[in-house]
Amino acid sequence: DGGITQSPKYLFRKEGQNVTLSCEQNLNHDAMYWYRQDPGQGLRLIYYSQIVNDFQKGDIAEGYSVSREKKESFPLTVTSAQKNPTAFYLCASSIPGETQYFGPGTRLLVL
C-alpha cells in the first residue's frame, strides 16, 4: 500500500446523501487518480489530476466530484446523482507516466 492512505475502509451511504472518500499520499507525486472496481471486474477511471488545482474527468465521472487543493490530498465525493454507487474505490498516485501506487481502498455500500 506504500505511502497512500484511504479512509474510511467501509462507508455507508443513505439515499440522497453525498459522501466523501479521503485519499492522502506522502510520496511527493504530482499525479493522483480515482478508480472504481465492481465485483469481478477491472478498474475504471473516475477522475485524475496531474497537478495541484487541476483535474480531468475519466471514463465514468458522472455523479462524482473531486478537488485538488493540496499536492498530498485528492478527495472524491460521491454525490446523490450517482445512482449505483456500491463499489470498491481505489486511489493511486504516481510520477506522471510511471508506476502507479495504490491505496488499500474504500468499500462503499448503500443503506
Added chain:
Amino acid sequence: SQQGEEDPQALSIQEGENATMNCSYKTSINNLQWYRQNSGRGLVHLILIRSNEREKHSGRLRVTLDTSKKSSSLLITASRAADTASYFCATDAAGRRALTFGSGTRLQVQP
C-alpha cells in the same frame, strides 16, 4: 473503455507449476504494467515494461511485450499458494494520462 484484456479469465494450477497470463490491447502504448490484487485489497505493482522493451524479469516473474501484436504475457514460475490472487494488466496509452485496466485473470494455486 477496457483496452487491456487478459486471457484466461481464470486459471487453476498446482503448487510448483508455472502460470502464464496473456494481455491484449488495442492502441499504441508508452508502457504496460502488471498488478496483483488479493481479494478485497488494493493493487500491488509487479512490473512496468516500456514500449521499447521486449522482456523484463523480477524474481519469479517474467514479462514479455510484443508491440507488433499488441500483446503481453506474465509468467510466474514455480508458483506458490501465496500467488493466489487476481492479476491485471494496465496500459499507459499514448495521449491518455491514466492507465486503462483489463478485467483480470483470477489465479488459484492449489497446495
